[in-house]
Amino acid sequence: MTESTESVVNISNVWKVFGEQADAAIKAIKDEGIGKAEVLERYGCVIGVQDATFDVPRGEIFCIMGLSGSGKSTLVRHINRLIEPSSGNIEVLGRNVSNLNESQLRELRANHIGMVFQHMALLPHRSVRDNVAYPLEIRGVAKSKRWAVSDHALQLVDLVGYEDRLPKELSGGMQQRVGIARALASDPEVLLMDEPFSALDPLIRMQLQDQFKALVAQLQKTTLFITHDLDEAIRIGHRIAIMKDGIIVQIGTPEDIVMNPADDYVREFVQGISKLKLVKAHSILEPLESFDGSLDGAPRADEEADLDQLIDHAVGTDLPVVITSNGQDIGVVTKPRLLRGIQGGKDQ
């Protein structure tokens, strides 16, 4: 986990139940532990988010992963109060979102939170530049200033030369880059990304993921990134929250989630994930003493080396790979251990 400095987004015990009898339904869920089918039957309510709690420190990319209908979009829309919570607390930059009045809320949305949508949601009658500048226009920034800012944002997403085009003249990937530029234009502290790359084809998606990751690292934006694709979550996220039926099932680093899935649901998800770049040497090493035999000429690798690098070391020799930490030998990774590691930490 990244060093927790300052909490930017703090969600605690947030519930969202859609329907007239939401309060009664929440009480019943808390007291009796009834499931979503029974909630629907008894109260005519649909569970959106059930008791979500997490904290996102500054600069972190926090991925929320789940299948469609798992409540991830609903959860994120609480942060800029596009959806009102049924109960619970949402703090953004230390301000309780629920207590803001109309104009304070608009100020928060315009100045501090940028959002990118799955279906781009660009204004079709405005040029790319005016689309990017729209958040500034809402804030009442002068035209010369907002055009300059907009051009800068478009530079960041590598769209120089397209400023005066209409959105429909651009490809899907370019349109989504416009969407990202728009979210960045008002220089917000928080970015909400609602499945931004889901509608794009795989190759473009990979490019945008890399581009986005680099951009956010450079700009130090606190990001909540929704996706239904675990691969994407692992590529992009510092931490991942996995949601199912409105409940956050597990929160952890990509390695955490892959190596120690919290339940069968998560396990099923991570099964197909390649561990090569995720699993580090320190999580599969055995103590030096457990290997009896000579380690002369054995290859050496740092404890932060991933499986991919370990394989590179191991192919040239019959000996195990010696793992070092700050130049000190701390353990070994034998061939069987390495192969099991690739399989994903199956019991030996």
Added chain:
Amino acid sequence: MSDNESNASVIAASDIEVDHASLDASIAEFASQNGDYYAKQFHRIHSSTGLLPNTFNLMAAILGPVWAAARGVWGMFWGFLILEMIAWVQIGRGWWGDPGANFFERAEGQRERAEGFLERAEAARAAGEDPTRFEKLAENIGNAAEKSEALGQAASSEALGILLAGLGLLLLFKALQGFYANSIYEKQFSRWRIDQKLVESGVKSKNILLGIVLVILIGPLTIYKFTVDSPLEVLNEFPEKQVSSIFIDSDKATLFTELAGWLEQKIDNAAIAGAGAFDGITAGVRTVLDALGLALIGTPWPVVMLVICVVAWRAAGPRVAIFTAASLAYIALLGYWAIAMETVALVGAAVFICVIIGIPLGIWFGKSRRAYNAAEPVLDLMQTLPAFVYLIPIIAFFGTGNPPGILATIIFGMPPVIRLTSLGVRGVPDTIKEAAVAFGASRFQLLKDVEVPLALPSIMTGVNQTILMCLSMVVIISLIGGGGLGKVILEALQYAAKGPGLLGGFAILFVAMVIDRIVQGAFRRKDQEI
């Protein structure tokens, strides 16, 4: 696949057996009575691949519409009730009707008149005058009588033919019902499987009763009316006077006169009570009209012509500009200039008011489903009510002349712009609205930057339609004293003046086409082209 335990194993389509048991249960539930029979028949229908029916339902053939009613097949009930009625009327006409009666009656009358003439010829001869004229007339009428007699004979002898034709038709319809009843019923079964609540199934006593009552009410009366020579007077015409006299104890007054008198009283009272408000509206409309009239007629004609042509060119291109120039030349050369400009001013004033009121209303209806639901019947009424109907109350409240004419035009022309504006506003994608809100847009900014611009193509279509509706209406308002080209047409109509009427008609046509072309051209924006 090695998974032998799986329930759904893959079978070649040709080897799949039809599972009759579950289907039979479903059919039995659907039919409720004679389930076995229908199961068997439906299976035969399901198994057949031909176009012709392969089952025959004797009950359906014999009972006809009553069977259909009992089974709740109402489409078949009405269709075959009408067809059978046609057959029965033929049978009735052939059996007890007298198809020759009319001719015999006429022959009788003609013979009497011929005799009358013969008598007058006799009298003339006795008086020593020339009887040939009367004899000639008598002979002619006598011939006519014979002709009528012959026609009557022919018609009478046709009676048997009609009877047989009627029987043939009846048999044919019965056979059709027998052959197609099960197929139609099977279709109903298929629909019932999709929606068991809405589609009728089984045999319901309520349906049987309704079917029998309908047949008894419709059948005998219709057959009686068509076959009996001089049926009861009460069947020919609704006995309005007699019914009225039940409610109103008076010889002269009827329900109609009472109601009409009452309404007139009310309207007069309302017109007097609201005179101030109505005069205010009229004055407002007149202000708009006068301003436009001054611009179009007060400005020197070469300036107006030039401006119209340039506008046409800028908005819709050179071809429309040339057409516009030609149209204006036609109008001016035939002396319609001032009067055509009055028409344009009328349309312009009506459209201006429609747009000023209609677009805000449309936006409101687009955002509030409830308001739209409440307004929709009113909009429907405004569009479907024939113009002639509301011209009368408009005269009562607003008098005659151009301003009331514009009000009538507005009633007719406003619905499209309201409808299409609300359609456009409702059609703005939620995702885009959500994005604007997420970036902090206020309600007004959302409306100004997102909803109205995105609804604009639809709004413009509405404005365009409103313009065309108003154009078609300005002719009609000449009936209540409106001026312009409509007046030219009305006058031509009154005197059946073909030449002036046609020339005036073309002038209206050109005005309409020029306005339409310019408006269409102006609304075609670059970002709407696909």
